[in-house]
Amino acid sequence: MRVFPAALERLTEQFAKLPGIGGKTAQRLAFYLLSQPQEEAEEFADALLEARKSVHLCPVCQNLTDRDICPICEDEERDHGLVCVVAEPKDVVAMERAREYHGVYHVLHGVISPLNQVGPDDLRIRELLERVGKGGVREVIMATNPDTEGEATAMYLSRLLRPLEVRVTRLAYGIPVGSQLEYADEVTLLRALEGRRDI
Amino acid sequence: MRVFPAALERLTEQFAKLPGIGGKTAQRLAFYLLSQPQEEAEEFADALLEARKSVHLCPVCQNLTDRDICPICEDEERDHGLVCVVAEPKDVVAMERAREYHGVYHVLHGVISPLNQVGPDDLRIRELLERVGKGGVREVIMATNPDTEGEATAMYLSRLLRPLEVRVTRLAYGIPVGSQLEYADEVTLLRALEGRRDI
Numbered sequence: 086m087r088v089f090p091a092a093l094e095r096l097t098e099q100f101a102k103l104p105g106i107g108g109k110t111a112q113r114l115a116f117y118l119l120s121q122p123q124e125e126a127e128e129f130a131d132a133l134l135e136a137r138k139s140v141h142l143c144p145v146c147q148n149l150t151d152r153d154i155c156p157i158c159e160d161e162e163r164d165h166g167l168v169c170v171v172a173e174p175k176d177v178v179a180m181e182r183a184r185e186y187h188g189v190y191h192v193l194h195g196v197i198s199p200l201n202q203v204g205p206d207d208l209r210i211r212e213l214l215e216r217v218g219k220g221g222v223r224e225v226i227m228a229t230n231p232d233t234e235g236e237a238t239a240m241y242l243s244r245l246l247r248p249l250e251v252r253v254t255r256l257a258y259g260i261p262v263g264s265q266l267e268y269a270d271e272v273t274l275l276r277a278l279e280g281r282r283d284i
Numbered sequence: 285m286r287v288f289p290a291a292l293e294r295l296t297e298q299f300a301k302l303p304g305i306g307g308k309t310a311q312r313l314a315f316y317l318l319s320q321p322q323e324e325a326e327e328f329a330d331a332l333l334e335a336r337k338s339v340h341l342c343p344v345c346q347n348l349t350d351r352d353i354c355p356i357c358e359d360e361e362r363d364h365g366l367v368c369v370v371a372e373p374k375d376v377v378a379m380e381r382a383r384e385y386h387g388v389y390h391v392l393h394g395v396i397s398p399l400n401q402v403g404p405d406d407l408r409i410r411e412l413l414e415r416v417g418k419g420g421v422r423e424v425i426m427a428t429n430p431d432t433e434g435e436a437t438a439m440y441l442s443r444l445l446r447p448l449e450v451r452v453t454r455l456a457y458g459i460p461v462g463s464q465l466e467y468a469d470e471v472t473l474l475r476a477l478e479g480r481r482d483i
Contacts, residue, residue, distance in 0.1 A: 151289035
């Protein structure tokens with residue numbers, strides 16, 4: 086005997102489609118929303134439609150935006166000859182938090198990952214090459230994560246960019262500020278040693 | 285500088301309101317939905333509105349339903365003189381899975397929990413008393429969870445029901461079928477001993 090109404094089952098299924106949300110959690114979320122006032126559900130549905138409708142990728146840097154061109158790309162005071170390549174939109178937030186970067190960005194929307202069936206064509210690489218190919222870009226800074234896939238993606242991109250006569254750099258590796266040496270792993274310490282600078 | 289579009293922030297906030305969903309997870313879910321086709325977002329929003337609109341509480345047993353009266357309460361073949369009191373709609377599903385219960389239900393929508401500011405007036409207790417007070421109910425089976433709050437709620441209800449001259453029972457405690465004695469906790473074993481039956 087079917088105990089729950091069909092509409093509730095349907096809402097549960099929608100939640101269960103989201104990444105990291107299992108069946109039990111989906112049911113809990115659906116129950117929660119049903120227990121909230123009608124306006125709450127309407128607000129949620131509206132936020133969903135509005136976000137999906139108004140948010141798209143900036144045609145220049147591929148970051149998420151609700152304008153024709155994103156505020157960073159439109160900002161005349163930023164250095165448009167300096168492009169920082171990141172994997173995800175949230176990495177732009179991390180970079181901006183440092184407040185010291187005044188160039189622009191390029192968001193790949195992922196990294197090359199054969200295990201997860203993500204190849205170069207699934208990323209915004211063509212857009213980056215076209216952008217650099219048009220000229221005006223002096224330097225491309227690779228700021229993908231310092232893990233295997235991020236590294237491989239950075240290496241792959243730097244090979245594609247080299248013929249375009251642009252300087253390609255990578256964020257420095259080293260010990261994190263505020264950390265303790267005794268807890269640093271060997272690879273990080275080795276990279277910190279290799280990258281040592283005069284003071 | 286605000287990096288993400290307002291509509292995306294708004295969707296993230298909506299997700300973050302859900303129980304057990306933190307800021308980072310909310311952002312991940314919002315990003316995921318933006319990466320899906322437009323129809324996916326529309327389907328989600330529609331499921332939300334439809335569920336909230338069509339699903340309400342059965343006026344008899346307080347379970348969730350999309351009909352005037354839920355299928356269980358409407359079923360003439362079930363024993364309407366036997367009412368099983370459960371805390372949540374999902375407990376009805378658990379009971380129905382056993383396939384051996386042929387009475388009806390009453391869903392409290394929670395248990396008394398002073399720590400979480402849930403008092404008797406926040407539960408569907410008045411509805412239960414009215415229902416039993418109308419007559420026709422021979423027995424009320426308490427099937428709240430066998431934890432402190434479930435126990436306390438069952439005790440509280442049994443005191444309220446006693447003057448109405450109805451038999452009030454509690455699901456049996458004991459060792460779970462298929463489990464191993466050596467892993468049973470002391471309290472469960474004690475209860476199993478107290479409740480022993482002739483074979």
